[in-house]
Structure formats: structure tokens, C-alpha cells
Amino acid sequence: MVDSGSDASGSQKQGESLIEDIRSISEIKKITEAIESQVGSYVVGWEGITKSLIIALLTGGHVLLEGVPGTAKTYLAKLFSDSLSLTFKRIQSTPDLMPADITGSHIFNPKSMEFEFRPGPIFANVVLMDEINRAPPKTQAALLECMQETQVTVDGITSRLQQPFMVIATKNPIEFAGTYQMPVAQLDRFMSRLIMNYPPRGAWVEVLKRKNDRGEVVNVKPLVKASALISARELIQEKVKVSDDILDQITELVRSTRKLPQAVLGASATAAVSLLMASKGYAATVGGRDYVIRDDVKAVVFDTLNHRLMLRQEGPSTPSEEYGLVRVRGIIEQTVNAVTS
Amino acid sequence: MIKTIDSIKTIAEIKQIADEVVGEVSKYLVGVENNTHSLITALLVGGHVLLEGVPGTAKTSLATIFAESLGLSMRRIQATPDMMPADITGTRIYNPKSMEFEFRPGPIFANVVLMDEINRAPPKTQAALLECMQETQVTVDGITSRLQQPFMVIATKNPIETEGTFPLSAVQLDRFMFRLLLDYREKKEEVEMLRRKLGKKQKVQAVVKASALISAANVIRSDVKMSDEVLDYMVKVVRKTRGFPQVVLGASPTASVALLNAAKGYAALFGGRDYVTIEDVKAVAFDVLNHRIVLKQEAMYSPEEKDISGIQQLKSMLSSSIESIKV
Numbered sequence: 120m121v122d123s124g125s126d127a128s129g130s131q132k133q134g135e136s137l138i139e140d141i142r143s144i145s146e147i148k149k150i151t152e153a154i155e156s157q158v159g160s161y162v163v164g165w166e167g168i169t170k171s172l173i174i175a176l177l178t179g180g181h182v183l184l185e186g187v188p189g190t191a192k193t194y195l196a197k198l199f200s201d202s203l204s205l206t207f208k209r210i211q212s213t214p215d216l217m218p219a220d221i222t223g224s225h226i227f228n229p230k231s232m233e234f235e236f237r238p239g240p241i242f243a244n245v246v247l248m249d250e251i252n253r254a255p256p257k258t259q260a261a262l263l264e265c266m267q268e269t270q271v272t273v274d275g276i277t278s279r280l281q282q283p284f285m286v287i288a289t290k291n292p293i294e295f296a297g298t299y300q301m302p303v304a305q306l307d308r309f310m311s312r313l314i315m316n317y318p319p320r321g322a323w324v325e326v327l328k329r330k331n332d333r334g335e336v337v338n339v340k341p342l343v344k345a346s347a348l349i350s351a352r353e354l355i356q357e358k359v360k361v362s363d364d365i366l367d368q369i370t371e372l373v374r375s376t377r378k379l380p381q382a383v384l385g386a387s388a389t390a391a392v393s394l395l396m397a398s399k400g401y402a403a404t405v406g407g408r409d410y411v412i413r414d415d416v417k418a419v420v421f422d423t424l425n426h427r428l429m430l431r432q433e434g435p436s437t438p439s440e441e442y443g444l445v446r447v448r449g450i451i452e453q454t455v456n457a458v459t460s
Numbered sequence: 461m462i463k464t465i466d467s468i469k470t471i472a473e474i475k476q477i478a479d480e481v482v483g484e485v486s487k488y489l490v491g492v493e494n495n496t497h498s499l500i501t502a503l504l505v506g507g508h509v510l511l512e513g514v515p516g517t518a519k520t521s522l523a524t525i526f527a528e529s530l531g532l533s534m535r536r537i538q539a540t541p542d543m544m545p546a547d548i549t550g551t552r553i554y555n556p557k558s559m560e561f562e563f564r565p566g567p568i569f570a571n572v573v574l575m576d577e578i579n580r581a582p583p584k585t586q587a588a589l590l591e592c593m594q595e596t597q598v599t600v601d602g603i604t605s606r607l608q609q610p611f612m613v614i615a616t617k618n619p620i621e622t623e624g625t626f627p628l629s630a631v632q633l634d635r636f637m638f639r640l641l642l643d644y645r646e647k648k649e650e651v652e653m654l655r656r657k658l659g660k661k662q663k664v665q666a667v668v669k670a671s672a673l674i675s676a677a678n679v680i681r682s683d684v685k686m687s688d689e690v691l692d693y694m695v696k697v698v699r700k701t702r703g704f705p706q707v708v709l710g711a712s713p714t715a716s717v718a719l720l721n722a723a724k725g726y727a728a729l730f731g732g733r734d735y736v737t738i739e740d741v742k743a744v745a746f747d748v749l750n751h752r753i754v755l756k757q758e759a760m761y762s763p764e765e766k767d768i769s770g771i772q773q774l775k776s777m778l779s780s781s782i783e784s785i786k787v
Contacts, residue, residue: 227555227556227557229556232556232557233557234555255540255542256540256541256542256543256580257540257542257543257547259540260538260539260540263538264536264538272535272567274564275564275565275569302577302580302618303515303618303620304515304576304577304618307515307516356659356660356661357659357660360658361654361658363651366651366654366655367651369654370647370650370651370654371647373650374644374647374650377644383620384514384515384620386516387514387515387516387517388516388517388518388644388645388650388653389515389516390516391650391653391654392653392654392657395654395657395658396657429620
């Protein structure tokens with residue numbers, strides 16, 4: 120985006136060119152706003168989610184989207200990656216999905232008489248794994264390995280994945296028969312869990328109206344080049360400063376979840392790293408700053424910690440997911456207040 | 461700049477390597493000096509290690525950085541309930557070009573194999589791994605292949621058992637030389653860990669070559685001596701565990717062998733000595749014995765809130781009994 124001096128909300132209507140490179144933190148903020156407003160012109164009510172996706176992408180994180188069916192999870196992920204001119208692949212998890220369905224496999228070519236590698240859908244910038252908890256454990260593990268190592272090994276041959284690389288996994292909060300529970304250690308690999316509930320009624324009407332106007336065909340304009348995102352990522356990693364005071368606060372936040380009487384298992388050291396990275400991302404993308412302040416940490420703490428606490432069973436023996444979330448929210452708020460006050 | 465060591469002939473050199481590896485690993489991780497030392501000890505005396513700790517206690521990072529600092533090949537296996545032995549060992553695949561079955565080696569063919577959450581793998585798969593550990597070779601469809609040398613398995617385990625785990629049996633646990641218990645770090649160490657995530661990412665330097673590690677292992681095996689007095693002491697320590705009132709099953713003869721090898725490694729790596737002292741035995745005793753003692757049900761649930769599976773109990777029991785042995 121060329122600095123046209125206009126406010127970001129109208130930017131997608133102007134004919135500005137594709138951004139080739141990002142050199143400063145303030146540019147990161149502008150781009151974030153442009154992407155948010157473009158995505159916001161298609162879907163309603165998910166501004167916060169779009170922001171969190173950008174933060175995760177620019178700090179090397181992966182995201183778990185949790186919401187009931189029909190909350191535009193897939194649509195949002197597609198819009199997001201198209202706006203960033205990233206390659207996008209979608210995988211629908213099923214109970215019979217195998218690791219090779221994600222990574223690809225070697226197939227014998229009778230013409231060349233050689234085994235050839237057919238890359239799987241993991242070879243994309245943004246990989247959407249729909250209903251991750253319907254995939255069997257081995258397949259989940261294969262995906263999580265790719266997430267952590269940004270490389271994949273098939274039949275002993277290791278290939279690098281595309282850069283930037285980000286997994287957006289969706290999960291249905293209502294556990295159906297034929298789903299596999301995700302172990303804590305695997306949930307821990309996701310930088311954030313974002314909760315998508317039904318949008319408020321007003322927004323819902325707006326959704327229908329837009330869908331009616333536009334039909335199903337979506338032609339999203341790419342706003343920024345993938346290479347520019349890589350420089351933005353480096354800028355955030357190397358330039359955004361974190362004071363000792365903030366480091367101390369992040370550590371204390373995470374540590375205090377381990378002492379909670381309601382928790383079987385508190386947040387791990389990995390959680391602290393995610394909280395640090397997300398705070399840096401928030402400082403750059405939302406604040407346009409090259410230093411982290413306390414409010415940045417507060418802004419990302421719920422999304423970063425909510426899937427990492429294992430709570431003791433309480434109340435009804437099968438508490439609904441919603442009930443669980445309300446409880447987690449309360450506990451995290453309490454912790455934040457205790458630490459930051 | 462670190463110089464990569466390519467041959468080892470003396471005990472003093474072994475100690476130097478151990479110190480350098482610990483130094484290199486400590487650049488990336490905080491508060492893991494003792495565990496890193498234990499990992500090198502196990503590697504040089506042919507042992508395998510079980511790392512136990514709640515998620516996020518840097519078990520995987522420790523194993524990865526350890527392998528990199530030694531310049532060893534490493535493969536990571538995430539255990540899952542639907543994993544088969546062939547996912548570890550590899551399989552034979554028909555190649556229509558050569559009209560032959562070709563062996564596709566599995567992730568076991570590496571110097572350091574990290575088996576994450578070993579207790580999530582089904583029993584048959586666990587057994588396949590343990591067989592590789594013991595025999596340093598693997599047999600697939602009747603054809604036996606040697607594994608790489610040096611070879612070491614680092615398995616991780618989460619003490620909070622969730623659904624879908626298969627506990628390791630006492631016999632299987634016995635195959636691990638050490639069980640190292642990892643806990644959350646002190647606060648200032650955690651802050652330091654976060655600080656190291658800031659700024660440019662660095663690459664781990666290999667301080668030693670794989671060939672040098674093999675000669676180091678030979679030096680320890682042939683040169684480190686053990687007096688009859690120390691041997692006698694070791695046997696007493698192991699036998700003592702069988703008499704505890706809270707215990708169903710004490711340490712096995714395999715435990716004595718592990719204790720002997722671990723003490724030899726400790727003498728060389730920590731002390732730079734070519735003989736084992738009673739202090740060496742004491743230093744490694746807890747890590748060697750803690751997973752080989754089966755406690756009675758009631759002893760597993762100590763009154764202390766955070767004492768998972770009676771670890772604290774075991775600690776005090778072992779240390780008091782070791783102290784009580786007269787030399």
C-alpha cells in the first residue's frame with residue numbers, strides 16, 4: 120500500500136498496488152488494517168479473528184479456530200490467505216485420513232520406472248485443517264510435526280515447506296462420535312485458540328445481505344506479496360523490544376496458572392513463549408510500535424492461554440463446552456488481575 | 461568459534477567434551493546442566509533415557525539441541541495410539557523397476573531417536589522400540605539391519621496420564637538407564653528462557669564428531685576401573701531397594717548393570733577419573749533406580765498435593781537408604 124494518507128477503512132476501494140516489501144513496523148500496522156478492512160468487507164463480526172490470524176502468521180504461530188458449524192471459519196481462512204496472496208489448501212479431516220493424505224507420498228511412475236514424490240496439501244502457505252479432531256491420532260501428529268518443524272519427511276526424504284507457513288485448524292466444540300480428543304501436548308503447539316460463536320443477529324442479517332449481493336463467487340484482491348510477509352516476520356522478531364518488566368509479567372502470568380486450585384495442569388513454558396510472541400505481534404500490528412507494553416500482553420492473553428489449562432471436573436458431570444469456556448475466561452481474567460494489579 | 465573435536469583418546473578429553481556440550485546446550489536452554497550431563501553419560505555407556513515431565517518442560521528441545529551439539533543425526537517420532545511397529549522400523553516396498561523388495565528405513569535409523577510421549581504408543585509398537593534399544597539392530601520381515609552407532613533412544617513421557625495411554629510395564633522401564641524427572645523451572649530461569657527467544661535466531665554448533673564419540677565410549681569401557689569395594693557397595697544399594705516396606709518390587713539385576721555403567725560414565729565425564737568412587741555411585745543412584753521400583757498402591761498417593769505418583773516419597777526413601785549403607 121502506498122501511503123495515500125487515506126484512512127484504512129476505505130483503502131480497498133482505491134486502486135493502490137500490491138505491496139512488494141515491508142521495511143518498518145509502521146508499515147506492518149498499515150497492512151494489518153488494510154487486510155482487516157478487506158476481509159471485513161466480505162464477512163461480518165470477525166475483525167478480532169482476522170487480527171489474530173495476522174499476528175500468528177507474522178510471528179510463526181498456528182491457530183485453532185473453534186466454533187459451531189456455519190460460522191464462516193473456512194470462508195474466513197480463504198479470504199485471509201487470498202488477501203495476502205498466499206497459496207491455500209484445505210484438508211477435510213475424516214476418521215480414515217492417513218498421514219500421507221497430508222504430506223504426500225511416493226508413487227511409482229511406470230514410464231520413468233522411478234518413484235516420484237507427489238506433494239500433499241501441506242505444501243501451501245496456509246493450510247486449513249477442517250475438523251482436526253476427526254482425524255486419527257497418527258494423522259494429527261503428522262500435521263503437528265509439520266507445524267513445528269516447517270519441514271516434512273516422507274519415506275526418509277525431507278522437504279522444506281513453503282514460507283511463510285501457517286496451519287489454521289478448525290474444531291467443532293460439540294464432540295461427536297468418531298472424534299479423537301487432542302492431547303494437551305498437541306494443543307500446546309497452537310499459539311492461540313480463537314472462539315467463533317454465532318454472530319449477533321444484526322451481523323447475521325448483514326452476512327446474508329452481502330452473500331445475496333455478491334453470490335458465491337469471491338474474487339479477493341491480493342494486498343501484499345508473500346515475500347513482504349517474510350520481511351515483516353523478521354522485523355517483528357528482531358526489532359520489537361521487550362523490557363525486563365514485561366518478560367517478568369509474562370512469566371508470572373503463566374506461572375500463576377500452575378498454582379490455581381482449579382487446575383490439574385497449568386500453562387507450560389511453551390505457553391509463555393507463545394504469549395511473548397503474540398504480544399510482540401500485537402505491539403507491531405495493532406500498536407505500530409517497536410516495543411511491547413502491558414496492554415499488548417493483556418490483549419492476547421485469553422487467546423493464548425485458553426486451550427492450555429486442564430481444569431478439574433466441576434459441577435455437572437458433563438459440562439457443556441460453553442460452560443467450560445466461561446469458566447476458563449473467568450479464571451484467566453482473575454489471574455491477569457492478580458498479576459497486573 | 462568452536463572447534464569440532466574429531467578424536468578422543470584420554471579420559472581428560474572426555475571430560476572436556478562433556479563440559480563443552482553442556483556449555484553449548486546451556487546457550488539455548490536454562491537449568492538443564494545436570495540433565496545434559498546425564499544424557500551424555502547415557503550416550504557414552506550405551507544407555508537410553510526416559511525424560512518425564514509435564515508438557516512444556518523443554519523435553520523435546522533438550523533432546524534436539526543435545527543431538528545437534530554432538531553433531532548426531534536425530535529423528536523424532538510422535539507416538540500415537542494408532543502407530544504400528546513399521547512406523548518405527550521401516551518396511552519393505554516392492555520396486556517394479558528392480559523387481560525387488562526394497563527396504564525403506566524408518567526413523568529408528570538415526571543416532572538419537574526421540575520418541576515423544578512413548579506411553580501413547582500401543583504395546584506392540586513400544587515393544588518394537590525397546591527391542592531396537594536392547595539389540596542395536598532391527599529385524600524387518602526376517603532381514604536384520606544394524607542401527608547407526610552411536611545409538612540412543614530418548615523417550616519422553618507425561619506423568620499426568622490422559623485417556624488413550626498404555627503404561628510401560630516394569631520390565632520395559634527396566635531397559636532405560638535413567639529416568640530424568642523434569643519440572644517447571646525457577647521463575648528467573650523461565651524469564652531467562654523467554655529472553656533468549658528475542659532477537660536473531662542462532663544455530664546450534666556441533667562440538668564433536670560421531671566417530672570421536674565411539675572412541676570415547678571405548679575408552680570408558682576399557683579404561684575406567686572399579687574396585688571390589690565399590691562393586692560391593694553397588695550391590696548393597698540395589699539389594700536394599702528390595703527390602704523397603706512400601707515396595708512391591710525392588711530393583712532388578714539389570715539395575716545393577718545400569719548402575720555400574722552409569723557410575724563409570726560419571727567418573728569419567730564429571731570427575732575426569734579412570735576409577736569409580738562411592739560418591740560416583742551415589743550421584744547416579746537416584747536417576748538409575750527411581751523408575752525400577754514399584755511402589756505399593758497406597759504409597760503412590762502421598763498426602764502432598766503436587767507429588768505425582770509418589771516421586772517425592774521415592775526420593776526420600778532412596779536417599780535415606782543409600783546413606784544408611786555402611787561402606
